[in-house]
Amino acid sequence: MGYINHGSMSAIGIIFPVLAALSLAVRMYGWRHHSPIFEIDDILVVPAGLLTIAAGVALVIGTQMHIISEHSEAASTDADSAKLGKFEYAFWMGHVLAIGFIKLTILFLLRRVFKGRIHRTAFDYSNWTLIILVTLWTLVFLFFDIFACGTTPQASWESWNSLRKNCIDTFAMQTGGAVFSWVLDLAIFVEPLVMIRTLNMNRKRKIQTSLVFLCSGFAVVAGLLRMIPWIQLHVQDITHPTLRILATTFPISDQQGIISIVLFWTYMEIGVGFIVSCVPRIAWVLDKISLDPIISKIRSFPSNASLLKERYAHRRVDESEQSQSPWITMVRTKTSSGHRSDEDVELATAKNHI
Template structure:
């Protein structure tokens, strides 16, 4: 028994789709109330949402049908191999598209936030280069996943032997996919931090914005863990008696347990990455809420409930004006960026 079991797989298969629905609801509310038109990142986040929800549903169904989340005692049966292989085949194809859409949504969001008035800037070159690399990564590995076994994809779930001998090196393919994905994650993490440093805002506001983008570290860490697992499997091979996945050592014949750990961390990376792609828009929309009025009402209620506070407040003739939270949003999204960036 490991930390990846039927309960944990079912939990993340439920939690992340629920968070996706909440995120899309917040964005839809913002689109209707504040945004004059949908941007490129808004269109990209929609297919990412559907793919993330679909993967979560597959995780839950797979756990309930004992396809993933458990352990194959002894040699895996032909029926178990077919069910596990089919789930893997669909999951790996979908995960490339999902991660690709999430990365592109983040990069186009950065263009919307940090694009200056000048063209052909360092930010333009860097951002468009990353967009091109993400598109290339998505297309290449999407085709590789589909055509790994040529015109006979069912060979991949027939048996481990047929997967290793009738298809390309799928373990090497997945390792390369995970490594390039993680490198792109690090680049996407670093890009906005350099731009934030040049914004004409107070140090306190810069730190607040950096904190939002630092949340993407969780997605980078999840991608790193997934990459480490694939590297371990590629180095160890499938001929030894045991296989190590992170700190967990399982019998090589326990394909269900090994695959469950890989799928678990892959879906964590997808779920966290989707939330990171929505974090800046949360800040933009929630900053429009009339929180200053709510604060005034709360102060009035507290003054009524507290006699000592009421006596102190009675000696005051005026209140200092409250700063609207929307001013911070304007400072973040409408502050000019140096044209030479």
């Protein structure tokens, strides 16, 4: 399967949940210390983050249970196929909600920055249009994922024939959802870049702000890489013995391999999209945090070290003097008092005897 294996699937299932948790922690710090009120995007980011973490955990568990990230073998049983189908059924519902909340988080964040203060602007109309379209996309494709097989969802995982006969064309459904999602990603990517020029800030700040919002380009690329496999699956003849997806050829019977590569790029879009939705707020929080105390401590470290070294040297000298002070005091006392020592008395007595 090439790059889709136990290691890569487990890696993205661990890395993105960790990054999502860290992003939420930074935003929580910003809420507590720098933000006076909650905005709508601050609320929407919570379910988006939880769904991103849950999807990553599901990938890791599915990999460890050998449900995904492998190839279907000739000896695969109906039970193995059912496990894969149930996993896929639950994941597609979760991915629609995750992507929907992520897009809405970004759109409401853009409203905070660019919305008109006195009267409605072109941005207000375009932004509300995108919010409505994303909401409709989420509700419609969530409904399709749940009721693709009518009131008998088990038909989607009982067998391949059952899926084709009792359910709608799921390949066409997922392809349509991926294409529409990517078009929305592209619109969300362009919207802030057009509006930044209207902000009342100097050129340097405009460039910095543009760089922050350019990060959403990664979400556009991730969405494109999720869309391509679905289009390839939809246009190819499923009666052919092999399918080619992203330069990788799979036997038509290798359901696990085909689904794994689609799951991989789907979660890549979710993980990258969530991180992108948090970048502007994280940049804002970091900009509010003053680094002067840390820099001053780093700069004062050499002087503190030299001061400690001098104190240590003085302490060694003092200890040396204290260790010799009883003998020095004795000698000084004897010399200053004018009395001779016992050795001097004995020497004088010997001279008298001579």
